[in-house]
Amino acid sequence: MMPITDFLSCTRVFDEFESLSPAQRHHAKTYATGLVAASNKTVAGIAREVLPAQGKRALNKFLTEYDWDERQFNHERLEELQKHGETRWSKKGYIILDDTITEKAGDEVPGVGRFYDHAEGDTVWGQDLIYAFYADDKTAYPLTFRLYEQQDEDNQNHDTKYDLAREIITELENEVGVPADTYLFDSWFAHDSGLPERIESYDKDWIGPLRSNRKVTYAGEEIRVDALAERIDTTERDIEDDTYHIWTKKLPVSQLGDVKLAIAEKEAEEDEENPVKYLATNKIDAPTEHVIRSYGMRWRIETFFEDSKQDLGLGDCEMQTEEGASRHWHLLMAAYSLVRLDLESSALGTVRSKASSLRANLEHSLKEAVYNLLSWVRDNDDRGVDDLMEEIDHLFVHSTADANVQS
Incomplete structure (x- = not known):
């Protein structure tokens, strides 16, 4: 799976959620983006594939230790x-x-x-x-x-x-x-x-x-x-x-x-x-x-x-605490819902299909992830092409190797 260089635009609504602190909003965006776009929906997989993540340990603490009310969320x-x-x-x-x-x-x-x-x-x-x-x-x-x-x-x-x-x-x-x-x-x-x-x-x-x-x-x-x-x-x-x-x-x-x-x-x-x-x-x-x-x-x-099990990791949660599992499921519901919104701030600047199929909405989000990766390359124009390609290649290989180890 390709590296995910930025949060999906649909997760920006978390910035308005009073149930989360600023630091927790960052983790919520990480996790929801990972549930939609990462190939591995576990904490380890999301922390690895979503580059803005602050590490597996921080993401795991967000789900199991940090003080936030998932019901209010x-x-x-x-x-x-x-x-x-x-x-x-x-x-x-x-x-x-x-x-x-x-x-x-x-x-x-x-x-x-x-x-x-x-x-x-x-x-x-x-x-x-x-x-x-x-x-x-x-x-x-x-x-x-x-x-x-x-x-x-x-x-x-x-x-x-x-x-x-x-x-x-x-x-x-x-x-x-x-x-x-x-x-x-x-x-x-x-x-x-x-x-x-x-x-x-x-x-x-x-x-x-x-x-x-x-x-x-x-x-x-x-x-x-x-x-x-x-x-x-x-x-x-x-x-x-x-x-x-x-x-x-x-x-x-x-x-x-x-x-x-x-x-x-x-x-x-x-x-x-x-x-x-x-x-x-x-x-x-x-x-x-x-x-x-x-x-x-x-x-x-x-x-x-069916869609959530196949595409959003409904069955991938292996949290061993009830609170951690509950938060996984609450964030999954958020991811399922938010990819359906027509956000004017979408990176692609297009109107999202109102089709009931989750797959159509996920395809849009994956295109946005590709756009973000290309933008990341463009924004690093001060670095040589060979240097950028080497880093991108490392990210792909790293992601694939870790996924093979987990499987």
């Missing part, structure tokens, strides 16, 4: 996003709740345990992070997270996933003030979690799928929701270029009370798996097309998980 990030039209949230947006597993090799990192990973279809050794994510038609970014720790014989006091999800909702509603009207979650969070009640206590709506064995009351009889298929007639409808077979009705559902139940099966190719969805919502009067289209926004958080 996160709230300042969200406040910054509201200053820009392309990232400003609205009542028509959605808050998505979901968790993701990041695989780990060792057993010294906080919260590590054996979890079932739906993406892998198997149990893996890793960390389980519960995220809240904002999405609407123009933007998408993470809001906050909690690390889930399994209960064990030595400690029975850990919060459950449900506890953490309700805690997230309270933070978003009482402290952050996200205006989005609707929460989306998967069937795990819709089952005996207390989430619908917590959401409704803030006069908000929710949409979530039911497991196929969930009990509903139909024609005076309590039956499994998947047994309804034998008793109903669906209607064919086209929604956003897809064809669905739909049935909907207000029904009592176990643990949820009266909800709008929508059974939807999308027509698919023969080799494409597409199970029936049993969607429940407290939006009793909402059109069925709106419920199905709204729930389709959940894919945005899956994209965040």
